[in-house]
């Protein structure tokens with residue numbers, strides 16, 4: 001059923017943007033309509049795919065990502081955005097004086113790429129991952145705990161532990177209710193701890209210039225596409241609910257390091273990619289943002 005309210009700010013001023021689009025790599029997934037909130041600028045599938053549709057779609061995925069995508073990404077693991085996010089998390093932990101050997105949680109961990117890198121960079125820290133599937137081999141080998149569960153819904157209720165750092169990288173855009181995801185992540189964050197999220201920015205220049213060719217426009221997979229304003233308004237309403245104490249909020253645009261081969265793959269330039277003599281990474285203004293919340 002179609003929603004009349006923006007999943008980020010709750011506004012009912014919604015405009016139809018695209019009609020009847022199918023997923024770019026799985027032509028059987030769809031059709032989907034895509035609407036845009038006129039108040040905060042967020043875009044979203046309307047109606048959302050059904051739980052059955054999502055189950056069927058992800059059943060064809062290996063650890064939450066199409067296999068050919070993961071292959072293109074693994075070709076350049078060292079220069080990948082996973083490595084950049086892991087290093088950024090270490091920097092963030094230092095800036096905010098998180099205790100030595102602190103506890104962290106990776107929400108929607110996928111194949112555990114960031115988690116494994118973070119554990120390598122911070123061997124004394126205690127990591128836990130949450131995602132729908134069984135733990136990937138690499139994660140278990142690193143001694144990282146794994147919880148299998150759905151990140152849609154009130155998953156924090158079943159987790160008694162609190163963490164100094166909770167992060168969800170490239171996850172917010174995949175869930176039906178971004179507000180519920182942020183609320184649950186904050187519930188798992190310890191007092192004085194940090195929540196970090198990285199996701200596409202629908203207010204970015206890249207999204208405006210590229211339109212439906214923007215790689216993050218993936219109908220039926222990226223269920224919502226937030227903007228800097230949408231995240232701010234979502235957090236304001238969570239703060240106003242009085243259930244979570246928030247000390248500070250930072251939402252800012254972020255350039256992310258992508259390997260050239262992966263980038264050409266994502267843009268569908270397969271023939272150019274085949275002839276690239278060697279790989280290298282660049283920080284592309286692909287249109288992403290990061291959210292850093294310090295809990296009171």
Ligand SMILES: [Zn+2]
Pocket residue numbers: 006007008009010011037038039040041042230
């Ligand atoms: Zn909105």
